[in-house]
Amino acid sequence: MHVITQKDVENVIQKRIETGHKGTFGRVSVIGGNANMGGAAIMAVQAAVKAGAGLTTCISHKANLTALHARVPEAMFIDYFDNDALCKSVFQSNVVVVGPGLGTDETAKQVFSSVLKNANQTLIIDGSAITMLAEDDQLKKLTPSAKIIFTPHEIEWQRLSGLSQAEQTPAKNAAKALELNADVVLKKHGTEIYHLSGKCSKLTIGGPYMSTGGMGDTLTGICAAFLAQFKGDQDQILDAAVYTHSDIADLLAKERYVVLPSEIADNLQKYMKHRCNGQIL
Numbered sequence: 001m002h003v004i005t006q007k008d009v010e011n012v013i014q015k016r017i018e019t020g021h022k023g024t025f026g027r028v029s030v031i032g033g034n035a036n037m038g039g040a041a042i043m044a045v046q047a048a049v050k051a052g053a054g055l056t057t058c059i060s061h062k063a064n065l066t067a068l069h070a071r072v073p074e075a076m077f078i079d080y081f082d083n084d085a086l087c088k089s090v091f092q093s094n095v096v097v098v099g100p101g102l103g104t105d106e107t108a109k110q111v112f113s114s115v116l117k118n119a120n121q122t123l124i125i126d127g128s129a130i131t132m133l134a135e136d137d138q139l140k141k142l143t144p145s146a147k148i149i150f151t152p153h154e155i156e157w158q159r160l161s162g163l164s165q166a167e168q169t170p171a172k173n174a175a176k177a178l179e180l181n182a183d184v185v186l187k188k189h190g191t192e193i194y195h196l197s198g199k200c201s202k203l204t205i206g207g208p209y210m211s212t213g214g215m216g217d218t219l220t221g222i223c224a225a226f227l228a229q230f231k232g233d234q235d236q237i238l239d240a241a242v243y244t245h246s247d248i249a250d251l252l253a254k255e256r257y258v259v260l261p262s263e264i265a266d267n268l269q270k271y272m273k274h275r276c277n278g279q280i281l
């Protein structure tokens, strides 16, 4: 098991080319946020924007538009009932996130199936989308032409893999990830990452000050932004994103009992600047 360190982050976060423009640093679409859980999508979107994605689109219930732009005017918005616009944005995105706050009703299933049919680069499947996929054989038949990354917590992983928490051993997790033909970020105290390449990585940072709703939604935005903008070893880029999420939490936890997901997003720009120049925080 590769223990992820600050070195992985410093290897991934490169100085930007002077002639870069929005498109140079990647297009991300986040699909989630039903009328009751808009915050999940907003947290994923704000994390993607603040982690450096060039262009980020939030595809969500229209009830979330005002709140989204109050917080993240940089993000574009598509009503997730506008299926044509949804499919176009997903098809044109380098990285797609589906699931945060999406829910598991009929609307969510329709939206998720459109995403599965159109994602063709990298697709991060999180939250409700994992739960839907675990429970719906029709959705399981829709195998997108994209590289798939699942980001389950232990219960979502139990649903998808069929492995109880006690059965979630590295060997069984790795075998299941291979069966699913995907990378799996198994979120817990000591998150483990099972790469399709066979590489297994783990975190030795992070803690209970992260146990607030929205922390996993935020992680998806960081992963999406890193994968959309950085070139090179995709396994190391994903490892670096997961490390960044917990490393910022650890730094903030020095002066906080609880670290909020939005605070992690708010500290991404400064953190990435320091890691880019190899500066010790």
Ligand SMILES: NC(=O)C1=CN([C@@H]2O[C@H](COP(=O)(O)OP(=O)(O)OC[C@H]3O[C@@H](n4cnc5c(N)ncnc54)[C@H](OP(=O)(O)O)[C@@H]3O)[C@@H](O)[C@H]2O)[C@@H](O)CC1
Binding pocket: 036, 037, 038, 039, 040, 041, 099, 100, 101, 102, 103, 126, 127, 128, 129, 131, 153, 154, 155, 156, 187, 213, 214, 215, 216, 217
């Ligand atoms: N502001 C918003 O809009 C927010 C929206 N959100 C959205 O909600 C959707 C549902 O996601 P979910 O994880 O909240 O519920 P679900 O998958 O039904 O699992 C519940 C069961 O799993 C357990 N459990 C939960 N977390 C665990 C963990 N980390 N590690 C281990 N166990 C864990 C939990 O345990 P218990 O609480 O019973 O002790 C219960 O048994 C999803 O789309 C997400 O994006 C949230 O992100 C929050 C903020």
Ligand SMILES: Nc1ncnc2c1ncn2[C@@H]1O[C@H](COP(=O)(O)OP(=O)(O)O)[C@@H](O)[C@H]1O
Binding pocket: 127, 152, 153, 187, 188, 189, 190, 191, 205, 206, 207, 208, 209, 210, 211, 212, 213, 214, 215, 216, 217, 218, 219
């Ligand atoms: N005690 C803990 N130690 C380390 N990381 C934790 C702890 N509690 C929560 N986290 C992290 O917070 C995130 C929780 O993810 P998730 O349950 O999906 O949150 P969300 O409410 O956004 O769906 C994961 O990245 C997990 O590793």
Ligand SMILES: [Mg+2]
Binding pocket: 126, 127, 153, 216, 217
């Ligand atoms: Mg979650």
